Amino acid sequence: MKAIAKVFLRAKHWQLFLLFFVAPTIAEFSAVGVIPTRIQSWHDFGASGFFYLGVVGVLFLCFLVWFGSMGFFLRSIVKPELRMGTRFLIFALVYPVVYAPVFLLIADTAPAWVILPLHLACIGCLAYLFYFVSKNLVLTEGKRPVSFYEYAGAFFLLWFYPVGVWIIQPRLNRLYANHQPTSI
Numbered sequence: 001m002k003a004i005a006k007v008f009l010r011a012k013h014w015q016l017f018l019l020f021f022v023a024p025t026i027a028e029f030s031a032v033g034v035i036p037t038r039i040q041s042w043h044d045f046g047a048s049g050f051f052y053l054g055v056v057g058v059l060f061l062c063f064l065v066w067f068g069s070m071g072f073f074l075r076s077i078v079k080p081e082l083r084m085g086t087r088f089l090i091f092a093l094v095y096p097v098v099y100a101p102v103f104l105l106i107a108d109t110a111p112a113w114v115i116l117p118l119h120l121a122c123i124g125c126l127a128y129l130f131y132f133v134s135k136n137l138v139l140t141e142g143k144r145p146v147s148f149y150e151y152a153g154a155f156f157l158l159w160f161y162p163v164g165v166w167i168i169q170p171r172l173n174r175l176y177a178n179h180q181p182t183s184i
Helices: 002-010 013-032 046-077 087-106 112-142 148-159 161-178
Strands: none
Touching: 002 046, 002 161, 013 046, 013 161, 046 087, 046 112, 046 161, 087 112, 112 148, 112 161, 148 161
């Protein structure tokens, strides 16, 4: 896992932009002509639709690995008295991976009152990842407790990652170059 984290921590902003924005955009445009316009269940996707879902799934896993790499690395270089716990971070990284295939299996049969809370929990997990990484980034740079207003910029840059990756990743690259972690 350390080798994969190292790849994401040392990656340049343009490489991540290609991976997280350009590649999904190309996959989306190529899938438009292949996936049927009217899908009533996941059985209607066909082989090309499942290939598209596989590509999107791999890209989503890369996105979560990037956030996990940033979160664990930044936490490792924050002053010990300012460190945040990792229990919910791990949950926030694992839940979307478990939820996505479950959603595909139950989406056409489960009622909305079952799917909606599960879906909102997934969105909450992703928001927590933005919070954890942005707060730890500012804690690392400031070396003192911070309020939301101090890390809100980083939070929204991560939320709008096609723009934010151009600003956040160079900061992460500098921190990684200056602090070779003992463990991630």
